[in-house]
Amino acid sequence: MRTSPPNIRSIGRGSTAVTAAALALALTACGGGSGGGNASSGSKVDPSAVKAALDQPAEITFWTWVPNIAKTVDLFEKKYPNIKVDVVNVGESKDQYTKLTGALKAGKGAPDVAQIEYSALPQFALTESLVNLADYGAAGLKDAFAPSAWSQVNVAGGIYGVPQDTGPMAMFYRKDIFQKLGAAPPKTWEEFTAIAKRIHDADPSVFMTFADPSDSGSASSMIADLGGKPFAVDGTDVKVDLKGDAGTKAYADLFGQLIKDKLVDGNASFTSDWFQSITAGKYAVWMTGAWAPAVLDKYLPGGKGQWGVAPMPGGVSAENGGSAVAVTTQARNKEASVAFSEWLNSDPEAVKSLNAEVGLFPATKAILDDPAFRSAELPYFPGEKPNEVFADMSKAVRPGFQYLPYQVYADSIFKDTVGQAIQHAGDLNAALAAWQDRLKTYGKEQGFTVK
């Protein structure tokens, strides 16, 4: 499931006034600091109390926008009948964050448990809106999760969520386009550029791929994939380095050139135009998170059998999208909320259901290493073993990429800066510098020490 990027886009399409007000709300909550009130850091809770809470009567409100997740929650309620879980979809991603920050700032109205994307987790963790699960013994779950997933909930010096799904990037490619050229999917970025030229020469209406001018998430993932670490957070010290960071520059040089040479098309994904383009075979590859099969299956049913899955060029990957499940400081019954979050995302029965019934790409080793999972044939990809590629890519995720503690804001201004260069084939390096300037200014305004 794609959970990171679309939110930004959807709000970005609205009027600027709306965006500004939404941000103002988020900002107010940030400025409020101790948002939800009593932060829990410091007070350790006996892990056995968490376990015991499962058998006590409790009510949990769970905000999530994952469709069909009620199926997995039903399993929980069946197993622990004393606990009632109310699953509420208040909106996706950004919409939910606006409500969540509002409720946290107001001191009431927040859910007990909430789905939060990895990119937004630092923001909520730093405003002390979330329970540090380390105080509830969550560190013991470390070995259950893929390192790339676990590292993303380890933010702000604590554990602020239980990984639910991940999106290691892989390269989806149109088999017919590559076959016509007699080419194999590129294994390196040099091959990538060379094949891009051949594809475009053979048919100028076909592009190697597209770059999304409104989606900060996919650009960040490409930067991470190429070794970039433009952001670093240590307490309230923030580093923004989109100008000098080597990996970021590698991204800008590579994609800047590809866009300039018209080998990569600037097109916002998930728009009507994009769906039309990808259906018509305008793009030879789509580099994206392992949640993409659900999108292809649902909205491009005619493309069944057309697509193959290959590792990312260069053999390393990055996370694109994915969410954690976090417990808010307003949770009425923290022990039960923690226990529920842990069960939902690490119990063998639950994670199987999340994958098979809900369609999420797993974050747990138990599934990622399961031979049955790896060799499973997905109906959309006859003759392929996509899960094997995804699971390998999950292991090949470059460690250490961090998000800003105000990533939601950063994402929202992406299209005004970097997005412009992508759309109009401008200077990507200069655009990244412009993004950096605005991020530094904003960070200082928010009270961070920005370097």
Next chain:
Amino acid sequence: MSVDASTRIPEARSRPRKAIRPLSRRPRRRAKSTALTVAMGLMLVYTLIPLVWLFISATKSNRTLFDSPGLWFGDGFHLFSNIHDVLTYDDGIYLRWFGNTLLYSVVGAGGAALIATMGGYALAKFDFVGRRFLSALVLGAISIPATAIAVPTYLLFTDMGIVNTPWAVLLPSLASPFGLYLMQVYARDAVPDAMLEAARIDGAGELRIFFTIALRPLVPGFVTVLLFTLVATWNNYFLPLIVLNDPDLFPLTVGLHQWNTMAQGGGGAGTPTLPLVLTGSLLAILPLIAAFLFLQRFWQSGLTAGGVKQ
């Protein structure tokens, strides 16, 4: 409508006859009106294309949505099965949203129009201390976009404990500074002072005067404000987005947006929601079109009523 047309056309015809103009000027006149017609035609096409696109898209199945041209039909006519899907998805939540929108806009717009009419009448016809200040305040309020005060509104409502209740949407909808201003200007001319004086001399109370005498000439203005506020509340998006958390309270705008983001997010397994968004949007605009067709006769007379000085 028909009465309007029959009275207007002879008038229009008689004009060239009355003023005989040099021959050389005639073609220019005609060219001018052709240009105007063409311009209006273009405007018409411009406004209709999105609606045509929406209608055509609503007839497509998920499979043909993107492999057929946007402005022409795909394989088969799936409008009715799409409508069925919209009405049954997620236990028929769409109907619930539809009812919510209906409630918010009927109560909100009706209430706003009534309050604006009463307030505008009061500002126009009563002389009291602070009247000019209040007028200025209303004028100033028009210039503040609703989105700018959304956040303070939210925090205020939290203190009042009405976040996530219908009141959080209804209360702000009841205030329409623009409507109030419009009614103030309108009432000044539409309700003759002599009529009010006569009523007062006959011993009628102020409330009775308003409801039985003043309201009648104010109806065109009232309907105008009603139409404006109806459109505003029917399309109200940002306020309910931030003050409502319970999907059962969502209006159509927020609900459809949720379906749309679900589609954009891939959304794991399950029903593709994009065709639902399209067909749901089509259904959502029908009541507004009906309201306009029904109320436009009032609106037309309302727009011209202030044009003649008595």
